[in-house]
Amino acid sequence: PIVRAQLTASSAAYPLVEQFYPYRYDFTSYHQGSWPRSLAFERRKQTSRLRHDLLLLNWEGAALWRFGIDDAEQSEPLSSQLPAAMFKTLLVAGLPDYGVQLKPRPEGQAPPPESTLDRLALLQQIRALPLLPDTSEDLTVTDGKEFIHYRVTVIKRELIQAAAGSRSAWKIRVEGFESDHGEERFRHRPVYIWISDDQRRLPLRFVIRHAVGTFTVEMQPGSAIQSVANAISVNEVKRH
Incomplete structure (x- = not known):
């Protein structure tokens, strides 16, 4: 299907x-x-x-x-x-x-590696992961120009204060890599996603740190996912 x-x-x-x-x-x-x-x-x-x-x-x-x-x-x-x-x-x-x-x-003609996903399908695949600490999966994602290696790791379950109130959620780290003279290096800083600890497995929050600050996306009650400029502490997104 x-x-x-x-x-x-x-x-x-x-x-x-x-x-x-x-x-x-x-x-x-x-x-x-x-x-x-x-x-x-x-x-x-x-x-x-x-x-x-x-x-x-x-x-x-x-x-x-x-x-x-x-x-x-x-x-x-x-x-x-x-x-x-x-x-x-x-x-x-x-x-x-x-x-x-x-x-x-014309730039989008390269043959895709097996099981290649687009960026939105990557999120759906993350939601389908076994939600257990230290579970990890490597995935290939494309935007049509290049193929990017992503590693998705389940960190821990924790209680967060989301827009919809206090929720139990799984914290997940998403790391992207690119090849540099035959060696892999980080493509960007890790993205952290909190997935609801229930059957719906909703993406409640996304966090990524940039040089200018922290960018947060949260699901709003009764609406689609929207961007919010919430400031959060460095400890909340530190790598474990």
Whole structure:
């Protein structure tokens, strides 16, 4: 079965962020949770400009394609560029047939490693992990340009004060690596995710530290995940 996941984020509710870095994100992932691997990833991202593109992973032909959507130049309909079975599967799962709105991006032609995920499918895979201390899993993630090695580690269960109140949650560390002259090094500082300790396994909080401060995303009661500029202590996100 194909899992369709969607995430929308906006800075509209936060005047300070809106003043310096306004953004609107809309991500949709189509992936096979039992494999796990992605089939398609649609991204609509607007900051200083709008970027709308589609990533397709054809596992029959071991190919990865990237398309721009609504570009001035036009290409062939999506139905003529994909294997018939894959096209039908994605349409049934809810992917729009953008027809001649698609323009191939030449940089997205590398064959994907087995079980490659998009970024939103990575979050879904994290939610499916066995939630036990020291559980770790290595995953491959792509944005269509490159393949990134991620290591996901369950740290501990703890009580947190989230927007929805006091919640029991699992703290998870996500580390990204890149190759540097044959050796792996950290691609960015670790991202910490708190997943609710219940059957829904909701992502309650994301935290990443930058040179300018700490960026936090929390789930708000009765709404989608939204960004919040919460300051937290260094001890809360230190590496264990």
